[in-house]
Amino acid sequence: MPEHTKVMGKEWADARREANVARLRATLATALAGRTGITFELGCGHGHWLAAYAAAHPGEYCVGIDLITHRVERSVRKQTLGKLDNVIFLKAEATEFLEALPSQVNLAKIFILYPDPWPKKKHHKNRFISPANLALLASRASPGARLHFRTDNADYFDWTLDHLSAHPKWRVEPGNTWPFEQKTFFEERMKDRRDVFAVRAE
Numbered sequence: 001m002p003e004h005t006k007v008m009g010k011e012w013a014d015a016r017r018e019a020n021v022a023r024l025r026a027t028l029a030t031a032l033a034g035r036t037g038i039t040f041e042l043g044c045g046h047g048h049w050l051a052a053y054a055a056a057h058p059g060e061y062c063v064g065i066d067l068i069t070h071r072v073e074r075s076v077r078k079q080t081l082g083k084l085d086n087v088i089f090l091k092a093e094a095t096e097f098l099e100a101l102p103s104q105v106n107l108a109k110i111f112i113l114y115p116d117p118w119p120k121k122k123h124h125k126n127r128f129i130s131p132a133n134l135a136l137l138a139s140r141a142s143p144g145a146r147l148h149f150r151t152d153n154a155d156y157f158d159w160t161l162d163h164l165s166a167h168p169k170w171r172v173e174p175g176n177t178w179p180f181e182q183k184t185f186f187e188e189r190m191k192d193r194r195d196v197f198a199v200r201a202e
């Protein structure tokens with residue numbers, strides 16, 4: 001690809017990211033006005049898990065995000081049908097969402113269920129769990145906030161355990177039980193499940 005086309009491509013991607021963050025900032029300023037802590041699901045898919053969790057935890061305010069429009073639309077339908085006033089679902093990319101989150105709002109609980117495992121080694125760089133993204137999550141999490149991660153993929157499980165163990169802002173907590181069971185769309189299709197728990201270090 002010619003150099004000037006690459007530069008144009010980067011400029012376009014940066015401008016698009018900035019526009020997404022600005023749009024999210026406006027949405028979140030209204031949606032989360034007066035709130036200080038949220039329960040956050042990253043990659044909520046069709047919303048099965050978070051809609052059920054919100055119904056069972058009326059004292060928590062929940063936010064689910066996903067990249068894919070039709071999945072978010074299905075999630076919103078669950079919120080509407082369930083008349084749930086303590087959950088919202090938004091189409092958003094996670095790092096853009098975290099950048100746009102109002103400064104007074106912290107992540108009290110984080111859930112990541114069946115994230116894309118990117119099984120081929122050459123694609124591991126696309127996995128959401130990385131030192132940079134763990135630092136970003138930690139920067140928006142309150143001290144003591146819990147991160148719950150579930151996967152069917154043995155290699156992504158080891159990867160996540162290793163990355164969390166090595167990260168100064170997270171402390172792995174072995175031997176916990178998953179706090180709320182509700183099969184997700186992907187879980188219905190998976191043979192296995194492995195959980196990792198961590199706490200945001202003080």
Ligand SMILES: C[S@@+](CC[C@H](N)C(=O)[O-])C[C@H]1O[C@@H](n2cnc3c(N)ncnc32)[C@H](O)[C@@H]1O
Pocket residue numbers: 042043044045046065066067068071092093094095112113114115116128184185186187
């Ligand atoms: C394998 S699906 C699992 C969905 C759901 N948690 C479940 O178990 O049914 C992973 C989801 O994460 C979403 N996703 C991946 N990367 C994301 C990102 N950076 N920000 C937001 N959503 C993301 C994808 O669009 C996809 O819907």
